[in-house]
Amino acid sequence: MLRQALNRTSRAFSSLDASKLKIERCATPAQPPANEALVGQWGRIFSPHMLRVDWTASDGWSAPRIQPHGPLQLSPAAMTLHYALQCFEGMKAYRGDDDAIRLFRPDLNARRMTSSLQRLAMPTFDETAFVELLKRYVEVEQEWVPRGEGHSMYLRPTCVATDPFLGVGVPQEATLYVIASPVGPYFPDGFKPITVVADTVNVRAWPGGAGDTKIGGNYAPTIKPVLDAAAQTDGRAQQVLFLFGDDHRVTEVGSMNVFVVLRTASGVELVTAPLSGDILPGVTRRSILDLARADPASVGVDVVSERVFTMPEVVAASREGRLLEVFGAGTAAVVCPVREVVYQGSSIDVPTGGGAGPVASELWRRLSDAHYGRDASGWAVAI
Ligand SMILES: *Cc1c(COP(=O)(O)O)cnc(C)c1O
Numbered sequence: 001m002l003r004q005a006l007n008r009t010s011r012a013f014s015s016l017d018a019s020k021l022k023i024e025r026c027a028t029p030a031q032p033p034a035n036e037a038l039v040g041q042w043g044r045i046f047s048p049h050m051l052r053v054d055w056t057a058s059d060g061w062s063a064p065r066i067q068p069h070g071p072l073q074l075s076p077a078a079m080t081l082h083y084a085l086q087c088f089e090g091m092k093a094y095r096g097d098d099d100a101i102r103l104f105r106p107d108l109n110a111r112r113m114t115s116s117l118q119r120l121a122m123p124t125f126d127e128t129a130f131v132e133l134l135k136r137y138v139e140v141e142q143e144w145v146p147r148g149e150g151h152s153m154y155l156r157p158t159c160v161a162t163d164p165f166l167g168v169g170v171p172q173e174a175t176l177y178v179i180a181s182p183v184g185p186y187f188p189d190g191f192k193p194i195t196v197v198a199d200t201v202n203v204r205a206w207p208g209g210a211g212d213t214k215i216g217g218n219y220a221p222t223i224k225p226v227l228d229a230a231a232q233t234d235g236r237a238q239q240v241l242f243l244f245g246d247d248h249r250v251t252e253v254g255s256m257n258v259f260v261v262l263r264t265a266s267g268v269e270l271v272t273a274p275l276s277g278d279i280l281p282g283v284t285r286r287s288i289l290d291l292a293r294a295d296p297a298s299v300g301v302d303v304v305s306e307r308v309f310t311m312p313e314v315v316a317a318s319r320e321g322r323l324l325e326v327f328g329a330g331t332a333a334v335v336c337p338v339r340e341v342v343y344q345g346s347s348i349d350v351p352t353g354g355g356a357g358p359v360a361s362e363l364w365r366r367l368s369d370a371h372y373g374r375d376a377s378g379w380a381v382a383i
Pocket residue numbers: 090214252254255256257280281282283284285329330331332
């Protein structure tokens with residue numbers, strides 16, 4: 001830290017500067033695929049260019065570059081490959097009916113990325129400069145932002161520590177890059193509610209850990225639990241509902257925040273877990289809370305709560321006919337209805353009517369309007 005602080009005062013140290021951007025275009029860039037070719041290809045098709053900025057502890061951030069998308073050259077000793085010194089973001093560029101391209105609350109992704117970087121003792125950056133670079137990058141790739149409802153260009157900002165050094169320590173070299181992938185709707189044929197297993201064995205995150213940051217190390221250990229969940233349910237379960245503590249607090253579902261809708265003495269309550277250090281502060285989660293709190297009745301609820309809730313509470317609500325909806329929320333799916341929660345060998349059925357419940361459906365509609373700039377929220381910012 002001291003070394004970085006000293007470096008910052010030295011003449012050569014540069015902060016992230018969008019005005020230094022250099023653009024090297026592909027000689028013959030690939031043509032974007034037709035929307036039909038995006039079906040079933042989530043995260044596999046990439047736009048022709050990438051944004052790249054290198055950092056060293058002595059010189060700071062180099063001039064940002066937009067260059068052809070291609071492999072990174074890394075030492076096999078690069079710290080990111082050994083100690084998961086890496087973090088990422090997930091966000092989308094949306095093309096509105098007016099043909100304008102917008103980013104959705106990109107300031108929140110920028111802030112979350114700097115908080116992930118801080119947690120890893122990696123370099124941070126000026127968030128405004130980062131958002132400006134994202135806009136310039138999307139502008140270069142504008143033909144790759146597909147048209148049509150539910151379509152978008154997914155952006156994956158990533159930062160990796162590149163020092164060829166086998167010690168566990170503060171990185172002195174890093175590369176920040178952004179790649180882009182055109183995507184279609186997560187549910188092209190209407191909502192397909194999923195089955196989840198409430199996992200009483202594997203814990204995703206814990207207070208005092210790093211579950212509130214988007215760092216690669218949080219995700220690798222979540223893959224096997226999904227296989228186990230599928231095996232336990234004859235292949236029905238597609239995701240894991242992660243719990244925490246002896247009281248089986250509900251935390252997140254897969255890589256989504258989770259909401260439940262309950263009927264209580266005070267009316268219909270929309271509930272999600274509080275940001276107590278083990279929950280990823282999702283932009284979708286925050287937007288749902290903002291929309292619902294601004295006008296609860298407009299999304300069909302009376303009370304909006306960020307509070308601890310447990311599986312025994314969900315079981316009791318279900319038994320008493322008070323469990324109305326369960327859904328995940330995140331950038332990729334927007335909302336993902338859950339129709340069944342398998343917990344301690346029994347099955348809790350959620351009455352989704354085969355699609356999404358009324359609260360999830362309305363939130364999905366309101367979020368979609370916000371993504372494409374069709375509402376007055378001002379959350380979608382033109383590039
Ligand atoms: C990315 C992510 C989310 C969703 O965040 P959004 O900003 O809404 O996309 C939720 N939980 C986890 C664990 C995540 O990694």
